[in-house]
Every structure is written in C-alpha cells, then in structure tokens.
Amino acid sequence: MQPEELVIISGKGGTGKTSITAALAECFPSKVLADCDVDAADLFLVLKVTETQIAEFQSGHVAEIDPEKCHHCGHCATLCRFEAIVSSKKGYEVDARACEGCKVCVNACPHHAIEWKEAFCGLWKESQTTQGTLFHASLYPGAENSGKLVSFVREKTRKKAVDEGIPLVLVDGPPGIGCPVIASVTGASIILVVTEPTPSGYHDLERVLVLAKHFQVPTYILINKADLETSYHKKMEDCAAKFGATVIGQLPYSPLFSKAQQKGQSVLTAFPTSPEAETLRSIAALLKQKMKMS
Ligand code: SF4
C-alpha cells in the first residue's frame, strides 16, 4: 500500500509552519515524519527527539589534486570551465566549493594526478520522537545540493512508511519556492500552505500556488495570524480560487504557539483545550477527508 503524503509549506519563513506541523502531527495516529527544511531544521525542537541513526549524505564527487604527482603543467586549470582550479604558492589546487564535479580534469591530466573523491554535503538522521519516527537532515555550512538532500530524506521517510504499512507521510517542507521546495512537493498527495495576511505573505502565497498548480497537487491554505490584517482574506481566497486551491481554515495570532515551543511541546500537547487546538483538530479532520483517510 502506498502511503498518502501531506506536505506542509509556507512560501516564506516565520508563518508558524513548523508549530502547525507539530500540532497536526498529533491528529494523525499513524505516520512517519520528515523535516525537509534541511537549511534550518527545527521540528525536533517541539517533538522531543532521540537520534537513533546518523550518517553523512554523499552529494556527488569532487576533484582533488595529488601534489606528489602533479607536474604543474596547468593543463587542468585551462580546461576547467568553472575556474575551480587555482594556482597558489603550493601549486595547483581544486577549490572544492567551485568544483562542479564534471570530471574533465580527472580524465585530462596527463600524469593521473587528480583523484575523484566522494563529496558530502550534510548529515541525515533518523530519530524517535513523541510522534513516531522522524527523518531530518542538516546541510554543512556553505554546502549546496539541498534539493538532493530533501529528496533523500523524503525517500527514506516513504520507504519506512511502505515497509511498515504506515498510511501517512507528513512532511514539514522548506520555505521559499526554490529547488528544495520543488523536491518536497513533487509527487505529494496533498499540500497545505501556511500563510499570513501580510503583503509578503500574499506575494509568497501566489508564488507557491503557481508551483503547486504546475505539479498538479491538490492544495489547501491555512491563514495563520489571520487577525493581523483581515483585508487580505478576500484577496487570498480569490488568489486560491484562481489557482484551483481552497482556504481550509484560519487561526488568530496566538502567543500559545511560542509558549508551547518554549516547553518543547506542540500547542495540542501544551494547551489541548484551547480554541487553537480545536481549530487544528478540525483542519486535520478536513485533510483526512480530502485524503480519504479514516
Ligand atoms: S593537469 Fe595534472 S599535472 Fe598538470 S597541473 Fe593539473 S594536476 Fe598537475
């Protein structure tokens, strides 16, 4: 059985996406979680995490010159289109951050002085949490390839769900609309966009909806901090309709989310009888209906 996959994204940071993801997670009894915000993973802050597995993620290869074998002819530096090979007092060296791993220099060096090394861009982790298994990751500072790392985390999460017959994969997606977000939403069953009624929230919502429509994933919108600026509600509903999406609910600006986070809990655990918790339960029930889950 293929699991359903609910991906929660926001377009921009600071909308409360992660707090909402943590709270919604409690409404689905059986799921595997993925934190795909690999640049700044923070779901673990509200889920009491114990890491059970941790490993480096290989993102590709990088060239490395062996100074013992190099004859300083400069042929490789001339061929490298990415200007990744530089000459210094120590001789020719590869700038690993600039190397695109095309392998041209490795093949061209007449003295076989260039090695082809595995490159690692970050760590991936499997953890046990108060809400079940969580896969998450962190990019090394300055590392790229976050889209690949996101795809890897999603794959791990899906595999766990398939292997164990778990019906839902719940993904906390990265902010923005770049490569990591595309890697998060392709092939998803359903997207929930958490937005806020501000000029930047509206602008980013529009961009995210373009993306969701392109990938033809059914999309629902939760307006968080809805009382900040009510004049945006109608605009957001119109924008949703234009892209075939639906506003599924709204939450007021609430200090309970940060209070819960300070306790290392979701708002459902910390304040289970609050109106915020009630609203989130209703939204989760609607999402279950949309995914035809019991
Ligand atoms: S082509 Fe080979 S020998 Fe020539 S500078 Fe580059 S690494 Fe050194």
Ligand code: SF4
């Ligand atoms: S592998 Fe390609 S990009 Fe990297 S240093 Fe060699 S020629 Fe340049």
